[in-house]
Amino acid sequence: MNFKVSSDCVQCEQCVQICQCGSLKLVDSEIKLDSTACIKCGQCFAMCPTGAISMYGNDSSSEQYSSDPLLKAIQERRSIRSFKPEAIPQSKIIELMQVIKYAPSGTNQRNADYVVLSRQTMDQLSPIMTQVLIHTYPKMQMLEHSKDQVLVG
Structure with missing residues (x-):
């Protein structure tokens, strides 16, 4: 899989925490991917606050994403979600x-x-x-x- 983490990564570990399959780990101040466990959901890519993750040849600055907020939301939609522990009223x-x-x-x-x-x-x-x-x-x-x-x- 084409997965890269640029020097913009600040090791915040948000991608590690959001990864549902546990394929991302912070090792020696670097984000490492276990490609055999990755389900290619793109949640890490979507959640990275600095845009340091690129996958499938796309990065967060890619021109293929619309500047229109609705279109961008549709383009960046992910089906994998992390649930909060609070009950829904x-x-x-x-x-x-x-x-x-x-x-x-x-x-x-x-x-x-x-x-x-x-x-x-x-x-x-x-x-x-x-x-x-x-x-x-x-x-x-x-x-x-x-x-x-x-x-x-």
């Missing part, structure tokens, strides 16, 4: 559930079902039930590492 979950029914769907059927579970509820489920849920809703595997509530569709 019940009122916010209800609000999101009301809004999600307007999400686009094929032929405007909007026939998706959603399940909202708290981490506490997941901890109370038996291991067999947890495995059934994870098999049914593969996105639930993120709960293995998350202490947050997750919306599953």
Whole structure:
């Protein structure tokens, strides 16, 4: 993989902390990548405060990124997220559930079902039930590492 860290790196370790697969380490004042563990999500690239990380031949100063904030947000979108330990307030979950029914769907059927579970509820489920849920809703595997509530569709 084409991964480089320039001399602009200030060893803040934000990239190490954000790396979901643990492929980045600070070794001898230098960021090192274990390319066998890297899932190429680009989160380190997106989160680097100094723009020191480049990957796939792109860097944060690349002209391919738009100066328009909306377009740039779309271009830099990442699917890997770090979850905060704080629970989402019940009122916010209800609000999101009301809004999600307007999400686009094929032929405007909007026939998706959603399940909202708290981490506490997941901890109370038996291991067999947890495995059934994870098999049914593969996105639930993120709960293995998350202490947050997750919306599953």
